Amino acid sequence: MEVVTMTNEQERDYIIVQDESGLLKKFAVEALLNMEEQTYTLLRSEHDQHNAFVMQVENEEDGQYLIGIDDPFIKSMVLDAYAIAVDANPAD
Template sequence: MESNEIRDQITIEDENGQTKDYSVEALFDMEDHSYALLSSNEDTILMRVEEEEDGQNLIGITDENERDAILHAYEIAVDANPAD
């Protein structure tokens, strides 16, 4: 992907009501869950995608061990199948 190509954008509202725009870097499934890897100018976050009656919601992952394990597995998968 070229650096000037526009990615899907999403706005996240935190627990304090502050909003921040993110680019969707990746969507992937792992261990019966779906995840979204999102990035902004300041940071990159991982969120779980939950199916609800009214659509999909993003849920923050607060367990550091869970987050680290998912990111590690994702990195292994990307390294094994690099994009062109």
């Protein structure tokens, strides 16, 4: 398993996501996790820092796509891996 966490505001990556309604929303990438031959990301909205979204990253020829995760086991697995990574490497 490979985990990449973003530790402070200067190092944090941001992405712009277009939702189903066509609205553009900005998210901070908290972490990228490579687990079981899949890539997952933990995102936080710039307007709601209290909630995070766990998404699967799909690589296609024309770009990357985020896919929602419905399986509670996978969500829990990703969040547990993120918590372990943060505990092992706390932010300064």
